[in-house]
Amino acid sequence: xxxxxxxxxxxxxxxxxxxxxxxxxxxxxxxxxxxxxxxxxxxxxxxxxxxxxxxxxxxxxxxxxxxxxxxxxxxxxxxxxxxxxxxxxxxxxxxxxxxx
Amino acid sequence: xxxxxxxxxxxxxxxxxxxxxxxxxxxxxxxxxxxxxxxxxxxxxxxxxxxxxxxxxxxxxxxxxxxxxxxxxxxxxxxxxxxxxxxxxxxxxxxxxxxxxxxxxxxxxxxxxxxxxxxxxxxxxxxxxxxxxxxxxxxxxxxxxxxxxxxxxxxxxxxxxxxxxxxxxxxxxxxxxx
Numbered sequence: 001x002x003x004x005x006x007x008x009x010x011x012x013x014x015x016x017x018x019x020x021x022x023x024x025x026x027x028x029x030x031x032x033x034x035x036x037x038x039x040x041x042x043x044x045x046x047x048x049x050x051x052x053x054x055x056x057x058x059x060x061x062x063x064x065x066x067x068x069x070x071x072x073x074x075x076x077x078x079x080x081x082x083x084x085x086x087x088x089x090x091x092x093x094x095x096x097x098x099x100x
Numbered sequence: 101x102x103x104x105x106x107x108x109x110x111x112x113x114x115x116x117x118x119x120x121x122x123x124x125x126x127x128x129x130x131x132x133x134x135x136x137x138x139x140x141x142x143x144x145x146x147x148x149x150x151x152x153x154x155x156x157x158x159x160x161x162x163x164x165x166x167x168x169x170x171x172x173x174x175x176x177x178x179x180x181x182x183x184x185x186x187x188x189x190x191x192x193x194x195x196x197x198x199x200x201x202x203x204x205x206x207x208x209x210x211x212x213x214x215x216x217x218x219x220x221x222x223x224x225x226x227x228x229x230x231x232x233x234x235x236x237x238x239x240x241x242x243x244x245x246x247x248x249x250x251x252x253x254x255x256x257x258x259x260x261x262x263x264x265x266x267x268x269x270x271x272x273x274x275x276x277x278x
Binding site: 070072 | 101102105109112113116117119120125128129132135136139142143145146147148150151154155158159162163166167170171173174176179181182183184187190191193194195197198201202205206210212213214215216217218219222230231234235238239242246249250253254256257258260261
């Protein structure tokens, strides 16, 4: 039987991988992919706790997180397309329209 | 069981690191695909078959294809510098945070109130049946809210990505003509 802590440790490692990706990558699309990694790490955590604590609530939250991730991807990619059309750039350090 | 877990965990961590570190964005998307499939495998090990199917259909089938479409629409060149200039500091900070997180997790007791959906109860009717019953009884309001939320997100994406209409250069009406 695999202990719960194994799943939680895996989820922590994946979450930090995604966070480091958000921090160090320049391409905006890859930054969004790193956000997807972080959401998946949270999903592993929720499903593992749902299994080990005998409750369905974790699986429900994971389903809703997947729905929210789909919305986030759609909006994020639309924003990238808008910025790319005006500026021809997808690097986060070149997108500084809001910088004052 | 352990062998499967070690396989899924190792491959998903390696795929995650590749997603973050590869230079070409399309390769990053393919590494993310590997990660999603192996996380679906972990869900099957945790008695969440419906969630594994949703993971493959929605994540790998819809969201990732959306990413690939946008990547190929933009036709990006592979850049010389794909990381920030000062990424080593951030990498250090991330590793420190990870170490702290793991230490905290080792110390935590993982206590909690046990629910009523034991594996035996779930497996008698099947996990998908249990998910459906729970979703349409206890979480019905949340389900409807997510539906409206997705509709709003879709409309927002369409409005954002629409080609802007050409604005005609209107001359000022009261401009004195010579």
